[in-house]
Amino acid sequence: MTRQAFEPKTIRIPLERILPTRSLSKDVRSTSKFRKILASVKEVGIIEPLAVHRLPSEGNANCGYSLLDGHLRYEALKCLEASDAVCLVATDDEGYTYNRQINRLSPIQEHAMIVRALGKGVEPERIAKALDVDVERVRERERLLDGIAPEATELLKRSMVSRGVFSVLRKMKPLRQIEAAEMMISAERLTLPYAKMILAASRPEALVAGSKPIHPEASSVDIARMERQMEKLYQDYRSVEDCLGETMLVLVVAKGYVTRLTRNDAVRRYLQRHHGDLLSELAAMMSAVSRDARSRARE
Numbered sequence: 001m002t003r004q005a006f007e008p009k010t011i012r013i014p015l016e017r018i019l020p021t022r023s024l025s026k027d028v029r030s031t032s033k034f035r036k037i038l039a040s041v042k043e044v045g046i047i048e049p050l051a052v053h054r055l056p057s058e059g060n061a062n063c064g065y066s067l068l069d070g071h072l073r074y075e076a077l078k079c080l081e082a083s084d085a086v087c088l089v090a091t092d093d094e095g096y097t098y099n100r101q102i103n104r105l106s107p108i109q110e111h112a113m114i115v116r117a118l119g120k121g122v123e124p125e126r127i128a129k130a131l132d133v134d135v136e137r138v139r140e141r142e143r144l145l146d147g148i149a150p151e152a153t154e155l156l157k158r159s160m161v162s163r164g165v166f167s168v169l170r171k172m173k174p175l176r177q178i179e180a181a182e183m184m185i186s187a188e189r190l191t192l193p194y195a196k197m198i199l200a201a202s203r204p205e206a207l208v209a210g211s212k213p214i215h216p217e218a219s220s221v222d223i224a225r226m227e228r229q230m231e232k233l234y235q236d237y238r239s240v241e242d243c244l245g246e247t248m249l250v251l252v253v254a255k256g257y258v259t260r261l262t263r264n265d266a267v268r269r270y271l272q273r274h275h276g277d278l279l280s281e282l283a284a285m286m287s288a289v290s291r292d293a294r295s296r297a298r299e
Contacts, residue, residue: 007089010049013065014084015077018052020067024075038076043126046086047113050074053090065089107166108157111144118142149174155181156190164192168199171211176202183233186240255289258282 028034040047050070055063067074068090077085117127124142128135144163145153147170155178165184169177180198184190199207262268262282271279 007091010086010088012084013052013087015074015082017063018050018065018067018074018085018087019055020071020074022071024071028072028075029079034072034075037072038079039129041073041076042080043129044117044122046073046077047117048073049086049088051090052087106156106158106160107141107144107163108153108159108161111141114138114141146170149177152177152181155185159185159190161190162192162195165190165195168192168195171199171207172202173206173208176206182238186233251289255286259286 029038048070050073051068052065053068054065065087074085114127118124124135124138128138141163144166148166151174152169161184169180172180180195180202183198184194187194262271262279268279
């Protein structure tokens with residue numbers, strides 16, 4: 001069973017008990033990025049909690065917490081003289097792994113944050129001011145997932161997908177939306193042109209009533225060929241997905257054996273003396289398997 005990466009509920013933690021894990025530059029408060037975050041926190045508060053890990057308490061109820069992610073938000077709270085912060089508590093101390101996965105918010109995550117803020121009674125004008133956009137842009141982001149199948153949303157929620165993709169997906173029926181999301185992820189092409197290509201290759205029965213795909217300048221033969229290629233791509237993706245779990249299990253077992261083997265001093269000395277390149281490649285492969293295994297465990 002996969003262990004949860006975070007405790008299920010957020011908690012409020014006094015700022016003096018949160019210990020940053022990296023130092024910010026001296027002039028960070030003068031940067032435009034920090035000023036934008038500061039304005040956001042001032043206007044609507046912390047919407048995205050800080051990510052922390054509970055330090056060993058040794059019987060002390062007032063234990064400290066190491067800050068895994070959210071250093072600029074933490075600095076903004078200090079600048080505003082806040083007393084505490086809303087935090088997500090990580091269940092393990094893999095800050096290096098967690099931070100490697102951190103990226104800017106995906107459109108779906110940003111949508112969720114805006115919806116939560118509006119649900120708390122925050123005026124759209126305040127959110128627009130905090131994000132430095134006009135009010136209509138906030139409304140557009142609020143409506144981002146209207147007409148999008150929940151399964152497609154789940155597939156794309158962590159992806160940096162172009163916002164224009166969602167308007168294309170709305171022209172498809174739910175099942176085709178899911179297929180399109182899977183194909184974009186498989187091809188690592190989360191762009192509007194690729195979504196339009198999938199739309200162009202969609203059969204009329206896969207589209208919502210009244211939606212007509214905008215075909216590129218191509219003959220009917222080219223369109224038919226593209227439909228077949230897209231269908232084959234989708235089938236290949238599902239085939240790989242079906243056997244991925246078993247393949248990963250075999251790789252993890254093999255990695256464990258190779259790790260034990262290379263820990264043997266005699267074997268390691270021999271490889272270093274006669275096959276140094278092979279030893280380096282083995283180390284890189286084992287590291288890659290570990291990363292992939294952790295990535296699947298977090299999904």
